[in-house]
Amino acid sequence: MENVTMEEQLVYDRPESMASVQTHYCPGCTHGVAHRLVAEVIDEMGIKDNMIGVASVGCSVFAYNYFDFDFVQAPHGRAPAMATGVKRVLPHRFVMTYQGDGDLASIGMGEIVAAAARGENITVIFLNNANYGMTGGQMAPTTLPGQKTSSSPGGRDVEVAGFPIRTAEMLATLDGAGYVVRRSLHDPKNIRMAKKSIRLAFETQKHGLGFSLVELLSTCPTNWGLTPVQALKWVEDAMIPYYPIGDYKVNPALKELKI
Amino acid sequence: MAKELMKGNVAIAEAAVRAGLNAYFGYPITPQTELLEYLSSRMPELGRTFLQAESELGAINMVYGAACTGARVMSSSSSPGVSLMMEGVSYIAGTELPVVLVDVMRGGPGLGNIAPAQADYNQIVHGGGHGDYHPIVLAPANIQEAIDLTYGAFDLAEKYRSIVVILADGSLGQLMEPAELPEMKPAIMRTPDWATYGSEGRERRFLTSIDLDPSQQEKTNFRLEHRWQEIKANEVQYKEYYLDDAEYAVVGFGTSGRIALSAVRAARAKGIKIGLFRPVSLAPYPEKELYELSKQLKGLLVVEMNAGQMLEDVLNITRSQIPVEFYGRMGGILPMPEEIEAEIDRMVNDPTETDGHPRDRWLARFGKMN
Numbered sequence: 296m297e298n299v300t301m302e303e304q305l306v307y308d309r310p311e312s313m314a315s316v317q318t319h320y321c322p323g324c325t326h327g328v329a330h331r332l333v334a335e336v337i338d339e340m341g342i343k344d345n346m347i348g349v350a351s352v353g354c355s356v357f358a359y360n361y362f363d364f365d366f367v368q369a370p371h372g373r374a375p376a377m378a379t380g381v382k383r384v385l386p387h388r389f390v391m392t393y394q395g396d397g398d399l400a401s402i403g404m405g406e407i408v409a410a411a412a413r414g415e416n417i418t419v420i421f422l423n424n425a426n427y428g429m430t431g432g433q434m435a436p437t438t439l440p441g442q443k444t445s446s447s448p449g450g451r452d453v454e455v456a457g458f459p460i461r462t463a464e465m466l467a468t469l470d471g472a473g474y475v476v477r478r479s480l481h482d483p484k485n486i487r488m489a490k491k492s493i494r495l496a497f498e499t500q501k502h503g504l505g506f507s508l509v510e511l512l513s514t515c516p517t518n519w520g521l522t523p524v525q526a527l528k529w530v531e532d533a534m535i536p537y538y539p540i541g542d543y544k545v546n547p548a549l550k551e552l553k554i
Numbered sequence: 555m556a557k558e559l560m561k562g563n564v565a566i567a568e569a570a571v572r573a574g575l576n577a578y579f580g581y582p583i584t585p586q587t588e589l590l591e592y593l594s595s596r597m598p599e600l601g602r603t604f605l606q607a608e609s610e611l612g613a614i615n616m617v618y619g620a621a622c623t624g625a626r627v628m629s630s631s632s633s634p635g636v637s638l639m640m641e642g643v644s645y646i647a648g649t650e651l652p653v654v655l656v657d658v659m660r661g662g663p664g665l666g667n668i669a670p671a672q673a674d675y676n677q678i679v680h681g682g683g684h685g686d687y688h689p690i691v692l693a694p695a696n697i698q699e700a701i702d703l704t705y706g707a708f709d710l711a712e713k714y715r716s717i718v719v720i721l722a723d724g725s726l727g728q729l730m731e732p733a734e735l736p737e738m739k740p741a742i743m744r745t746p747d748w749a750t751y752g753s754e755g756r757e758r759r760f761l762t763s764i765d766l767d768p769s770q771q772e773k774t775n776f777r778l779e780h781r782w783q784e785i786k787a788n789e790v791q792y793k794e795y796y797l798d799d800a801e802y803a804v805v806g807f808g809t810s811g812r813i814a815l816s817a818v819r820a821a822r823a824k825g826i827k828i829g830l831f832r833p834v835s836l837a838p839y840p841e842k843e844l845y846e847l848s849k850q851l852k853g854l855l856v857v858e859m860n861a862g863q864m865l866e867d868v869l870n871i872t873r874s875q876i877p878v879e880f881y882g883r884m885g886g887i888l889p890m891p892e893e894i895e896a897e898i899d900r901m902v903n904d905p906t907e908t909d910g911h912p913r914d915r916w917l918a919r920f921g922k923m924n
């Protein structure tokens with residue numbers, strides 16, 4: 296018999312910027328993936344102690360319990376305004392909002408557009424899961440045409456409820472935006488791309504290049520009535536065709552950046 | 555320091571600057587706009603933050619965010635804008651943050667007009683936003699008082715982690731009067747043990763107004779109520795005029811109190827033993843003081859620029875033990891001293907039956923105006 300020496304090698308650990316607690320997210324929900332990516336980027340940039348996060352109203356309302364840095368919690372939709380207040384008095388800190396699609400693209404559309412137009416030097420992590428997760432899966436501005444939700448039981452009828460909003464494309468038209476992209480969290484390749492974008496978003500802020508936003512296509516298996524695996528597939532098959540992954544605004548200075 | 559001739563809105567703005575205002579966020583609305591316009595050049599000149607927000611909703615939430623960091627912050631608006639701020643006001647109260655807010659009231663409801671009114675009394679003094687909370691509310695009646703109250707408002711807000719509202723009206727905002735400004739302080743950025751300004755060298759913190767556990771939420775509610783008791787015990791402010799030997803009194807706050815003083819003087823000249831009680835802190839209200847005063851009175855006249863909002867509080871405080879009458883103007887109209895004097899005469903010389911509600915009697919007398 297051969298003698299095998301087992302050498303322990305750590306390949307996966309909790310990022311320092313994540314608190315050592317369990318989240319309340321449902322199994323298969325990609326909110327947790329998004330959290331982890333943000334935490335990894337903050338660790339890599341070494342900015343944890345210089346961070347102030349702004350949580351929104353939605354399933355991520357308790358984000359402040361999961362990130363291990365200073366946080367405040369905003370009224371529904373108002374996170375960009377609150378973040379503006381923080382950033383204007385602490386211009387050398389990093390300020391991030393973490394918002395869902397109902398929060399950002401419905402009740403908070405005014406605040407996000409104004410913040411982007413001002414070129415507010417904040418980073419927005421925008422989770423688009425095509426419904427209002429926290430309140431039980433009602434129709435959101437991002438709900439796809441024909442998509443069934445608890446408040447569009449027959450499927451979203453665009454004649455009545457209008458059309459979904461492509462937030463990233465819309466905000467990218469504003470001169471104050473420095474970096475606006477859409478990514479997806481449905482498979483490892485896309486998750487890696489998402490992480491790189493989150494890094495670039497924070498680099499945008501670091502270099503004072505204006506407003507940055509990463510829209511992340513995300514799952515809500517619970518309210519979609521799908522298994523976690525089916526939900527990932529639905530993102531790929533149904534969401535991505537309507538919400539293409541892409542770079543909608545990238546300040547040229549970012550292209551020269553060596554990370 | 556010498557007195558300068560100043561417009562109310564500008565005087566309030568400069569008093570806030572001198573109190574160490576670090577950041578101002580606001581949105582234009584008449585009759586408050588000069589306050590914002592003045593700060594748009596004054597704050598940057600001093601290297602401090604001024605930002606015109608996208609709305610009052612934006613402004614109050616910017617104030618909310620900035621207050622979380624320990625900065626001295628303020629916003630200002632007028633009635634319709636203040637209505638829009640109510641969501642943020644409730645959150646700020648729920649998060650226990652020090653914030654100063656100026657409401658230069660105008661005629662309403664709805665868009666109303668831009669003339670002076672006092673019809674935000676209920677919205678400001680008795681809430682407006684959801685949940686149990688109590689802002690400190692201070693009502694100046696002249697420009698010097700507006701300066702002094704604004705200057706002190708930040709310390710008060712920080713002492714109790716409370717919202718302080720300077721409740722003025724359009725005429726005070728627009729009026730010009732000589733007044734003296736206080737000493738200039740540098741922009742104030744505190745680091746109290748609750749503030750979130752980046753966690754370097756300490757444990758991280760968070761500020762929130764949510765608590766899904768009702769028993770924990772109730773603890774917060776009790777803490778706020780106990781703090782309010784403390785504020786009630788320590789922060790009452792009021793002014794008394796000619797009350798020592800008074801048999802009658804007028805109660806009025808802010809501009810209506812100021813106008814009533816002229817009427818009181820005219821009535822005194824005619825030999826009527828009347829004085830003026832002017833609450834300066836509307837919250838906490840000078841309850842004990844007014845009740846004690848009421849014991850020496852034969853009658854009391856409440857004058858307001860609304861349909862009797864403070865009147866309800868006065869009735870509560872005086873416990874129906876003395877006759878109370880009411881005179882109000884609304885819609886942006888100031889009561890004239892002669893009108894108030896006529897009401898004083900009626901109260902003293904012709905005390906008809908005092909059954910029913912003073913508002914009903916006032917309406918019966920004046921409600922047929924058009």
Ligand SMILES: Cc1ncc(C[n+]2csc(CCOP(=O)(O)OP(=O)(O)O)c2C)c(N)n1
Pocket residue numbers: 352353354355371394395396397398399422424426427428429430435
């Ligand atoms: C002013 C206000 N209106 C409504 C609500 C109720 N509410 C809580 S979360 C939510 C929807 C959140 O959806 P989204 O932003 O998409 O986040 P998700 O839960 O899907 O991540 C709503 C409508 C509220 N808290 N405040």
Ligand code: SF4
Pocket residue numbers: 319320321323324325326354424428429514515516517518
């Ligand atoms: S309800 Fe949806 S968005 Fe919310 S935690 Fe569950 S899966 Fe995630």
Ligand SMILES: [Mg+2]
Pocket residue numbers: 353395396397422423424425426427428435
């Ligand atoms: Mg959602």
